[in-house]
Amino acid sequence: MRAVVLNRKIHRWAAIATALPVFVVVFSGAVLLMKKEVAWIQPATKKGVGHELALSFDEILRIAMTVKAVGIYGWADVDRLDVRPGKGLVKVRARNHWEIQVDMKTGEILQVAVRRSDLIESIHDGSFFHEQVKFWVLFPTAIVLVGVWATGVYLFFFPYVKKRG
Known part of the structure; x- marks a missing residue:
């Protein structure tokens, strides 16, 4: 051939x-x-007010657990925490692909959205x-x-x- x-x-x-x-x-x-x-x-990354982490990880978990729609009931439901000092926030990424953005100084929830x-x-x-x-x-x-x-x-x-x- x-x-x-x-x-x-x-x-x-x-x-x-x-x-x-x-x-x-x-x-x-x-x-x-x-x-x-x-x-x-x-989800677009929001901006928090501080640039130093003023919250403990347990406080961040408690804040995330207040968002019932996301379904976080403990650390087993959290995939990872993404700490962004430059943006002043912590992204709590749940195992079910939801993301909660928390201001790292005030603890205010900046955004809750699905992360695809x-x-x-x-x-x-x-x-x-x-x-x-x-x-x-x-x-x-x-x-x-x-x-x-x-x-x-x-x-x-x-x-x-x-x-x-």
């Missing part, structure tokens, strides 16, 4: 085999590019589907894409090289 025909077959079938994983990664990546611009994806960027990131890296997807689907897809790139470059330049030779 001629090299050009073999390259076309490899290129065509590899592109088909990687189409769905590539679509998921590219589409979710495109959405993530907009996370700072679109509040639906990630973490969910979209888990789709992007494959962990949403299963922890092993990144190793058994996305990594092989990346390797195959290198082959698609190489065969595509070969197929692009082959006519020019053939003309000269």
Whole structure:
């Protein structure tokens, strides 16, 4: 079989085999590019009045527990605390993808909103589907894409090289 025909077959079938994983990664990546611009994806960071943490973590937890809609009943419901001294706030990120922004000096709740960027990131890296997807689907897809790139470059330049030779 001629090299050009073999390259076309490899290129065509590899592109088909990687189409769905590539679509998921590219589409979710495109959405993530907009996370700072679109509040639906990630709530905008508000600004507090102080720049030093005047609240204890237990006080922050108690404040977060007052927002019943978020469903925080203890530390087990909190995914992480994101302390932003420059902005004067603490983001309490719940495991259920809600975010509460608390002024780090006064304890005032500045904003309560759903944070979808973490969910979209888990789709992007494959962990949403299963922890092993990144190793058994996305990594092989990346390797195959290198082959698609190489065969595509070969197929692009082959006519020019053939003309000269």
